[in-house]
Amino acid sequence: MAISKENAQKLKYLFEDGHEVDWIGAFVKIVNKDTKTVPFILTEEQKQFVEGLEKFNIVLKSRQLGLSVCTVALAIRQCIVYPNSCCLLVSHDQKSCNAIFDKLKQQFNSLPSWLKPKEIANNRQEIKMANGSKITCCCAGNKDVGRGDTLHLVHLSEFAFWKMPEKQLNSITQALAPDGKLIIESTANGLNYFHDLYFQAKNNENSYKSFFFNWINGSTLFKKDYDNSVEIYKSKNNKLLDVAELSDEEKELVKLGASLEQLMWRRLKVASSGLDAFHQEYPSTDIEAYISSGANVFSNKKIDEVERAIKTNKIKYIPKENISDLPRLLQLHYGRSFFIWKIPKAGERYFIGVDSSEGVGQDYTVVEVFNKDGEQVAEFYNNKLKPYEMADIIDSVGHYYSKGIITVETASGGHSIIERLRYNLKYMNMTKYKSYDEFNKMQWRIGFDTNVKTKNLIINDFIEFFEKGLIKINSTRLLNEMKVFSIDDNGKMGASGSNHDDSVMSTALALAGLKNGFYYPF
Incomplete structure (x- = not known):
């Protein structure tokens, strides 16, 4: 039967990429909580999810927001709009797999008869279509998952609950088509591979796009x-x-x-x-x-109070145009890696902590600056700059903040930074510590030697400063690191999972300088 020109234009629009939300609303029906079959009109969160998808996606979410149902509809669309497509929906257990397949059958059967492809198989939790497309539902751990197929849409549900997730993910990604989409989705389940992947994505440290959906907006x-x-x-x-x-x-x-x-x-x-x-x-x-309240080193309640104060008081870093005397080197990084909440005052003492890295895109080199009253006044972080480049930046920060005392951790790239600061750039106001050589002769060394004992000391000092209200933190980045800074069963302190603790450590070093009170004018 012929269709009107207007309807032909509508169909053309609906079948174009970028109009997935409208396609689903026009052709797919779902069973709502009142057991009524209704058009699938997406919520705002579901729209944000569908419209924001890229090749690799990872979703942390609250329970029961209907994202799996969205993915079922996207799989159906993929198989109709692009014949010979292969879609894979993987659940963490058989019960969930059965539920997803039931939703798939319900949505597929709700399609208009003129649109729905003829089925050549509908069994064993798989729908095969006469146009060469198929949608398979299976459980995580199945050895044949994705084997022999080129996958165009893959959904991995409740990934945080999978056994051997890394191995299975590697197998699935190898089967993904060049223009395919992979969606990893889960509620939280402790500090595991899913947790690491999500926060790496959030920090732009892997190829995934991160999504987070809370319970309030659903x-x-x-x-x-x-x-x-x-x-x-x-x-x-x-x-x-x-x-x-x-x-x-x-x-x-x-x-x-x-x-x-x-x-x-x-x-x-x-x-x-x-x-x-x-x-x-x-x-x-x-x-x-x-957040696991029993393992966290810092008080979550206190962190929340500080966060609220930052929001309530609208504390933000100073705009670049409002700073007239910023050194050229620091100008290049301002607003991206370098942030100032208070410009330096003449004659005031400043305490600068440096937790260093090798600058290879993994751990960060972080510089935290506090004034004599314990207020955080500036912060610099970057994971791409090499130690020799960071030494020049730290030198500029130190001179800008009244030649403040710099405490550099000697680990990682710290030795290189210390050598360049002291002997190339002649920066004299640096923390020193005592050590003994092979002849048992005492000597002074520059920097801060962090070991199990000294780390626990400076972190516990940080905790005391923070919980007694002796310091003022202005950086939400630092607060976020403090939320996941924990202690394990062996008493080891550090960031949980793949989170970073560079800001926490550099702050502890700055406060160690503040507590010691040493200052070497030059």
Whole structure:
């Protein structure tokens, strides 16, 4: 049957890449929570997900936001718009796999008859189509996952719960077509390979694009749950929750968009499962999903208070155009690697900590600057600059901040930085420590020798300064590192998983200089 010119133009539009949201809304139907079959109109979060996809994608999310259902619809579209496509939907267990296949069949069968390709197989959790396309649902751990196929769309569900995820991911990525898409998606499940991949993606340290979806913004999917929780809360407390009763954390959630109805639902969830479990399954931030209160070195409550103060007081680094005397070398990095909250005052003492790296794109070299009152006034971080380049930058920072005392950790690229600062650039105001040579003769060395004993000392001093309110932190980067700085069962302190602790260590070194009080004018 012929179609009108107008409808032909609409179909052309819908079948073009970039219009996936409209295609799904026009042709796919789903069963909603009221068991009614309705057009699949995506929520704002689902739209953001679909429209933002690149080749490699990793998604950390709250529970039950409907992203798996979106991916099923995308797989169906791929197989219709591009015949001879192969899509793979991998679940972490058989129960989840069965659920995904049921959703696939429901969505596929909801397509208009003129659009739906003829099926040549619909069994063993796989749909094969007469146009050469197929969609396969399977469990993680299946040895034949992706074997022999060129994959055009792959969805790996609840990846944080997989066994041997790295090995399986390597196998799947090798089968991905040049123009294919890979979606890794999961709720949090502790500090594991998924956690590492996600934060590496967030820090632009791998090829994945990171997405995070919190529980607050998915409110449209849980309206009935919230309504029921309001009734339960009212029956238990003889009244509804009032703004005046909110805790500091709940006030922050309101700023993120949470309603009082959602907070009543949250209170009931926390009462039944505990706050840590809620943070993991229904995080409001990606860091919160991984906070383990028992292992963290710094007080999460105190960190949250400081974060709120930064937001409330609108603390931001000084715009570049408002700084008139910034050295040329530092100007080149300002706003990207270098940030200033307070310009130096003549005659004031400054304390500069340096945690160094080799500048090969992995760990960062971080420079933290504090004034005599314990306020963080500047920060520099970069993981691409070599030690000799960083020495020149540290020299500029030191001179700019009134020839402040510099404490450089001797590990990694620290020795090179110290040598260049002292003997090439003649920077004299540097922390020294005592050591003994092979003849048991005492000598002074420049820098800070970090070992198990000294590291614990300076970190514990940092903790005391922070929790007693003796320092003022202005950097959210530093606060985020403090959230994941933990202590393991062997008493070893450091960043959890693949997170960084360079800012934490450089701050501890700056504070060690502040506590020691030594200053060498030159």
